[in-house]
Amino acid sequence: MSAGHDTAPDAFRPCGTAAPHETSDTRPAPAPVHDDPAEIVDVAGVALDDRALLHRHVFPAGLERPWVRTNMVTTIDGAVTRGGVSGPLGGPADHRLFDLLRRLADVVLIGAGTVRREGYGALRLDPTVAAWRSARGLAAQPAFAIVSGAARLAPDSAVFADAPRRPLVFVAADAPSARRAALDPVADVVVAGAHRVEIPALLAELDRRGLRRVHCEGGPTLLGALAAADAIDEMCVTLDATVLGGTGPRMVVSPGEHPRRMRMAGILRGRDALLLRWLRDRQPADGTRRR
Numbered sequence: 704m705s706a707g708h709d710t711a712p713d714a715f716r717p718c719g720t721a722a723p724h725e726t727s728d729t730r731p732a733p734a735p736v737h738d739d740p741a742e743i744v745d746v747a748g749v750a751l752d753d754r755a756l757l758h759r760h761v762f763p764a765g766l767e768r769p770w771v772r773t774n775m776v777t778t779i780d781g782a783v784t785r786g787g788v789s790g791p792l793g794g795p796a797d798h799r800l801f802d803l804l805r806r807l808a809d810v811v812l813i814g815a816g817t818v819r820r821e822g823y824g825a826l827r828l829d830p831t832v833a834a835w836r837s838a839r840g841l842a843a844q845p846a847f848a849i850v851s852g853a854a855r856l857a858p859d860s861a862v863f864a865d866a867p868r869r870p871l872v873f874v875a876a877d878a879p880s881a882r883r884a885a886l887d888p889v890a891d892v893v894v895a896g897a898h899r900v901e902i903p904a905l906l907a908e909l910d911r912r913g914l915r916r917v918h919c920e921g922g923p924t925l926l927g928a929l930a931a932a933d934a935i936d937e938m939c940v941t942l943d944a945t946v947l948g949g950t951g952p953r954m955v956v957s958p959g960e961h962p963r964r965m966r967m968a969g970i971l972r973g974r975d976a977l978l979l980r981w982l983r984d985r986q987p988a989d990g991t992r993r994r
């Protein structure tokens with residue numbers, strides 16, 4: 704069985720140990736055909752269990768700066784919402800990978816628009832996963848960092864009230880002081896820019912806190928800011944087998960264009976979705992080298 708959601712102990716290698724990143728192609732034995740709607744197979748049609756999926760998505764070893772991975776789902780025609788939310792997109796395979804990717808992160812980063820629109824609750828991984836993380840030297844629960852330049856978050860919401868770990872909220876210096884003060888008792892409020900949250904300042908703060916495995920779950924405005932700062936290292940993109948139309952946003956929204964070449968690093972397939980992974984190319988679109 705593939706999606707037997709295996710939690711074998713060697714599925715994760717912490718930073719600092721040799722990790723089979725980028726070129727990893729360790730395939731489990733061929734699995735029998737079964738009827739799991741969350742099944743994910745590789746290009747050869749081999750079903751992957753959780754251990755194999757985690758192995759393919761492990762962060763690079765020995766990170767010396769934050770590594771930003773994003774995870775979004777889009778329709779074939781590029782919409783990231785259906786009826787204003789992302790939940791109807793992606794299906795079981797996407798949801799399975801979404802959960803697994805959280806498991807590998809030091810911090811889950813998200814924009815306030817997504818928290819508000821999707822009605823996010825507290826970030827709390829289940830006890831089995833927390834134990835899995837602890838056994839590998841990770842904090843039992845990842846940190847949860849919300850970007851809200853205007854500090855527009857309800858301090859009494861479940862995001863804070865049920866949090867297993869005090870969330871981080873990144874705000875701009877010109878956010879209303881009353882709203883900032885209201886968040887102080889429930890979150891670490893960090894000013895990371897004068898009028899907006901500046902991505903370099905945000906990443907410097909995550910780095911200072913030792914949160915280098917950054918897993919960003921959107922949304923488009925935050926990804927736009929990350930793209931503008933040329934700060935996206937990796938994109939996990941689920942392509943949902945739907946043509947939707949409408950006027951929903953695309954994955955990255957920003958006032959200007961910020962071309963960045965990415966190279967294909969992984970192709971997996973769910974029942975009705977492609978699960979793609981892209982890594983930043985050292986060569987930006989204009990041909991000059993930046994990093």
Ligand SMILES: NC(=O)c1ccc[n+]([C@@H]2O[C@H](COP(=O)([O-])OP(=O)(O)OC[C@H]3O[C@@H](n4cnc5c(N)ncnc54)[C@H](OP(=O)(O)O)[C@@H]3O)[C@@H](O)[C@H]2O)c1
Nearest residue numbers: 775776783788789814815816817852853900921922924925
């Ligand atoms: N398909 C998917 O995988 C996926 C994933 C995530 C979200 N979504 C969808 O995306 C939609 C939300 O889009 P969105 O663009 O509003 O989401 P967003 O990026 O999560 O939120 C935008 C908000 O985040 C804050 N923000 C982001 N970057 C900032 C910066 N550099 N400086 C200051 N504040 C910053 C601002 O909050 P304040 O207004 O509080 O200042 C801004 O209004 C929802 O409908 C959601 O369902 C889809």
